[in-house]
Amino acid sequence: MNRNIIIIGEHHEGTISPGTLELLDFSRALGSPFPEIILLGSDIFSLAENLAERTGCAVTLINGEHLNLYSAELYQKALLEVLRPRDERTLCIAFSHTSLGFDLAPALAHALQAPCISSVEDIEESSFVRSIFGGKLQSVVTPQNGPVVLTVLPGAFSPDRTPPEKSGHMRIVDVSVAPVSMIPQGERASEYRDSGLHDADVIVSAGRGIGKKENLSLISALASLFPRSALGASRAVCDLGWMEYRHQIGTTGQTVSPKLYIACGISGAIQHTSGMKNAQTIIAINSDPNAAIFSVSHYAIVEDLLSFIPVLMEEYTHPPG
Amino acid sequence: MKILVCIKQVCDSSETLVHDTDPPWVRPSPATVFRMNRFDEFALEEALLIGERFPGTEIHALSVGPSRVCTTIRKALEMGASHGIHLCIEKELYLSGEDTASIIAGYARDKGYDLILTGIMSEDTMHCQVGQYLGALLVLPCITSVISEEISPDDARVVVEREIESGRRQAFLVKMPVVLTIQSGINRPRYPSLSNVLRARSQDLETCEAEHLGSPAFRQKIAAIRYPDAGKKGTFIQGDSRQKARELLSILHEKSLLSWR
Ligand SMILES: Cc1cc2nc3c(=O)[nH]c(=O)nc-3n(C[C@H](O)[C@H](O)[C@H](O)COP(=O)(O)OP(=O)(O)OC[C@H]3O[C@@H](n4cnc5c(N)ncnc54)[C@H](O)[C@@H]3O)c2cc1C
Numbered sequence: 001m002n003r004n005i006i007i008i009g010e011h012h013e014g015t016i017s018p019g020t021l022e023l024l025d026f027s028r029a030l031g032s033p034f035p036e037i038i039l040l041g042s043d044i045f046s047l048a049e050n051l052a053e054r055t056g057c058a059v060t061l062i063n064g065e066h067l068n069l070y071s072a073e074l075y076q077k078a079l080l081e082v083l084r085p086r087d088e089r090t091l092c093i094a095f096s097h098t099s100l101g102f103d104l105a106p107a108l109a110h111a112l113q114a115p116c117i118s119s120v121e122d123i124e125e126s127s128f129v130r131s132i133f134g135g136k137l138q139s140v141v142t143p144q145n146g147p148v149v150l151t152v153l154p155g156a157f158s159p160d161r162t163p164p165e166k167s168g169h170m171r172i173v174d175v176s177v178a179p180v181s182m183i184p185q186g187e188r189a190s191e192y193r194d195s196g197l198h199d200a201d202v203i204v205s206a207g208r209g210i211g212k213k214e215n216l217s218l219i220s221a222l223a224s225l226f227p228r229s230a231l232g233a234s235r236a237v238c239d240l241g242w243m244e245y246r247h248q249i250g251t252t253g254q255t256v257s258p259k260l261y262i263a264c265g266i267s268g269a270i271q272h273t274s275g276m277k278n279a280q281t282i283i284a285i286n287s288d289p290n291a292a293i294f295s296v297s298h299y300a301i302v303e304d305l306l307s308f309i310p311v312l313m314e315e316y317t318h319p320p321g
Numbered sequence: 322m323k324i325l326v327c328i329k330q331v332c333d334s335s336e337t338l339v340h341d342t343d344p345p346w347v348r349p350s351p352a353t354v355f356r357m358n359r360f361d362e363f364a365l366e367e368a369l370l371i372g373e374r375f376p377g378t379e380i381h382a383l384s385v386g387p388s389r390v391c392t393t394i395r396k397a398l399e400m401g402a403s404h405g406i407h408l409c410i411e412k413e414l415y416l417s418g419e420d421t422a423s424i425i426a427g428y429a430r431d432k433g434y435d436l437i438l439t440g441i442m443s444e445d446t447m448h449c450q451v452g453q454y455l456g457a458l459l460v461l462p463c464i465t466s467v468i469s470e471e472i473s474p475d476d477a478r479v480v481v482e483r484e485i486e487s488g489r490r491q492a493f494l495v496k497m498p499v500v501l502t503i504q505s506g507i508n509r510p511r512y513p514s515l516s517n518v519l520r521a522r523s524q525d526l527e528t529c530e531a532e533h534l535g536s537p538a539f540r541q542k543i544a545a546i547r548y549p550d551a552g553k554k555g556t557f558i559q560g561d562s563r564q565k566a567r568e569l570l571s572i573l574h575e576k577s578l579l580s581w582r
Contacts, residue, residue, distance in 0.1 A: 071493060072453075073462060097449075099485035103465045106418060106453035115540035116419065118448050127544050133335035133445055137347075140545040148541075181462045183494040185480065190488030202578065225579060236359075239506040245488065252488055252504075260578045281576060282555070283569070289557075290336065298555040299572060303562055312566040319581065320567075 005035035006093045008079070009051065009059075010100055011044065016051055018159045019096030024055060025157040026094060029123050034168070035094075036060060040078055042068035049170050056164025064175040069184040072103050077177040079104075080111055090147045097151035109149035117141050118151040119270070134267055135292030154251075155274055195246040196230045202260040203279070205232030205249060206242070207272075209265020209286065209305060213242040218309045219264055225316060232256070232276075234266050250275035264305045268293025285309070322378040322474060322497075324368045325429055326402065327439040327451065328361040330386055330393035335445075345546045348413040349389070357393045360440025362400075362510040364503040367470070368438055369401045369511070375474055379403050381434075385424050387413060391526060398521035399513035405526040408534060418450025420537030425451070426458035427534030435477070435497040441466050441504050452502035463500040464493055468507050472497075 005027045009020040020037070027035040037055070039048050040062045048061040062078045083093070093108070095101030097119045109116035122129035127142045128150065197203060204223040206216060216231075223229040233247040249256055250272040261279035266272060268284070268291055276282070277296045284297040285305045294300040301308065332338060333354040338347040349355070357365075365382060372378040382397035383406040384390045394405040408424050410416075416424075429437065437459075439452040449465070456463025468484040477497040482490045484504050513521075558565045573579035 070491065072464075099466055099483070102449040103453065103483075106450045107457040107463070110419070110454060110457035115417070116450060117541060118418075118450060130447075131549070132447055132546075133332075134447075135549065136335045138547050138549050139345075139543050140547070141541050142544045144540045181495065182464070185492035185494055187485075187489060187491045190490075235505060239363075239509075241509065245506070248488070251486055252484055254487070260573075260576075281578065292549075294555065294557075295549060295553045299569065300555055300557045301565055301569065302557065303565060308562050308566070311562050312569065315563065315566040315570055316579075319570075 004090045005030060005032040006083070006090060007035045007037045008093065008095045008101070008104075009037045009039045010096060010098060011039065011041065011047060014047065016047070017096065017098070019098060019152075019154045021159040021161060022154065022157040023094050023096060023152055024057070024161055025159070026120075026123075026152050029157065030092065032091075034058070038062060038079065038082060040064075040067050040075055042066070045172070048172075052168035052170040054163070055161060055168060056166060057168040059168055059170045061170060061172045062175055063172050064177055066178050067175075069186070070100055071179060071182045071184045072107060073182040074177050074179060074184075075100075075104055076107055076111065078175045079108060081175050081177075082173055083108075083112065088146075092147060093149045095149075095151045097153050101151040105149050105151050112147060112149065114147045114149050115143040116149045117143060119153045120150050121153050121156040131270065131292075134269055135295070136290055153270065155277070191245075195244070197232060197247070197249070197254050197256050200228055200230035200256075200258055202226040202229040202262070203232045203249070203256055203258045203276075204229060204262045204264065205234065205266060205276070206237050206264055207234040207266030208236040208240070209267075210237070210242070211265075211306065213240075215306060216242060218306065221313060222262065222264070222309050225313075226260070232261075234269075234272050263293050263297070264309070266293050267291055268296060322371070322375055322435045323433060324371065324378060324380050324436045324438065325432070325434040326361070326365045326368045326380065326382050326397070327425055327437065327455075328365060328382055328384050328393060328397055329358040329440070329443045329445075330355050330384060330390040331358045331443060331445045340546055344415070345543045346413065346415045347546060355389060355392065357396055358440055358443045358445075360442055360444070360503065360505055362440075363505050363507055364438040364440045365397055365400055365402065366508045366510040367503055368436070370508060371436070371470075371472065372401070375472070381406055383408065383425065383428065385416070385421050385531060386410060394526055395521055396513070398524055399518045400511060401514075401517050405524065407526050407528045408531045409528055410531045415446075415543050416537065417539075417541050418446075418448040419454050420539060422451045422454030422458055423537045424531045424534050426455055428529060429455070430459060437461070437498070437500045439500070439502050441502045452500050456500040459500070461498050461500050462495045463502070464495060465502040466504045467501045468504050470501065
């Protein structure tokens with residue numbers, strides 16, 4: 001069965017996003033090593049040309065003067081100019097599960113009368129595997145026949161690709177879409193500056209499981225055992241106002257790869273683990289033996305952190321013998 | 322102004338759920354404790370804050386699900402919503418984001434809401450889809466992952482910022498009616514006040530049978546539910562807490578991550 005896979009690529013500041021390259025591996029796993037890639041933008045010809053060369057894939061560049069800034073309205077209209085009339089042979093349209101991908105995929109699926117399956121981690125025959133209940137369970141989802149719109153979890157597939165024998169073809173489709181109901185007002189950087197997380201060898205992070213703000217003293221005490229350490233946090237801890245957002249680790253916070261990461265009372269939501277799973281050694285302390293954080297940890301400690309950290313400190317300061 | 326907040330009831334711990342096979346899905350056991358999806362608490366709080374800024378605002382809290390979800394709708398009334406709506410489905414059944422949204426859209430279509438708010442994602446099915454589908458079905462703009470909003474009710478303009486990767490923000494200007502999916506951290510959800518708790522007690526919920534509100538397309542189904550691969554997990558350190566502490570210290574020492582005092 002030779003059916004098309006279409007990948008919606010993303011780029012940021014003149015480079016193709018790693019998630020887009022991972023989608024190529026996803027497509028290969030679905031049986032199509034050379035999917036069509038669609039890029040949207042304004043005057044990014046050499047980026048598109050270069051992508052076709054590097055990947056050997058056919059690249060369609062949707063070019064429009066307003067496409068330099070993302071909006072769901074503009075991008076959907078532009079994509080539908082290319083994707084419609086619907087090609088019966090299209091098997092799947094894949095986005096990365098990013099703020100662009102999850103924003104756009106459902107509305108596009110609706111327009112194409114296709115099912116939408118988000119944060120796909122794996123493929124099983126004609127079904128897709130995705131985590132539910134914070135990663136404690138997995139579901140295998142089967143779409144109806146016909147095209148399906150997917151968002152693929154960043155990090156679930158490999159961004160590496162062997163250079164192709166010949167370069168792919170690049171075509172340009174000019175569109176004249178303009179904002180009507182959603183006017184982009186620009187983008188700005190995070191307000192939260194670095195908090196020493198990137199220089200730290202060891203990061204000790206607190207999750208909602210610390211129970212209350214006062215218990216942060218335990219986390220700081222643990223961190224103080226290590227030279228060059230810093231404090232991290234899950235989003236939940238920052239949302240509660242227990243720590244500042246500049247400590248937040250994860251997709252919408254900072255991505256870190258220290259020598260050692262200790263997660264205390266963090267459940268291991270994918271949005272958190274994507275920001276720390278490349279740490280050299282990961283230790284998790286969690287009272288729930290089924291916590292998802294243990295599947296990215298090298299060492300798992302099933303304990304109540306409120307009683308365990310004091311014991312750990314005591315054993316450190318007064319080692320036996 | 323008239324605001325609809327779509328809230329979902331989720332279980333507090335998936336361990337208490339019973340797995341069904343035909344069709345594959347989960348259902349609650351007597352031990353299952355339910356609560357409001359956390360992201361929806363932020364959506365409801367944002368509606369309440371808007372209501373405080375613009376007196377006279379009606380805030381409707383709506384949930385799709387079996388009768389158990391009424392306790393969560395009541396919780397929304399206790400937090401300050403003015404009206405509760407239950408779109409009732411009979412059984413515990415899997416709904417995709419599209420299915421849920423088509424039921425809500427069937428209800429909301431002719432109700433004249435200026436704003437429709439939802440949490441960015443539900444903690445159980447984790448689709449990140451319902452708001453976007455509502456926008457598509459009701460032909461309204463939808464902004465996801467909203468971390469701030471500024472409304473000028475006179476000309477119906479709203480400036481919203483959405484949070485994207487690494488904490489960056491994209492700003493948009495939209496006109497009401499609009500769908501916003503709310504990201505956590507936009508506010509601090511309140512606890513119910515005594516006066517609202519008392520008011521909620523005597524308030525009736527509006528109930529509609531979901532099947533009268535349009536039929537979901539059911540374009541996808543669950544083939545299996547299972548536990549993630551245990552083989553991917555690291556070493557579980559064994560023993561009582563003191564033994565675990567010693568073992569952990571010696572691992573850190575061996576890896577030269579910690580020096581003995
Ligand atoms: C678009 C989007 C972006 C997001 N970005 C991020 C992000 O960048 N970073 C991020 O962290 N999250 C992010 N999130 C939120 C994420 O989905 C989770 O909600 C969040 O990470 C949960 O934080 P937590 O693990 O601290 O809390 P919970 O999930 O509530 O987990 C608490 C854990 O503590 C354990 N525990 C409780 N008591 C104890 C005790 N006494 N001792 C030991 N363990 C205990 C529990 O077993 C549980 O596992 C994002 C979500 C969305 C939708």
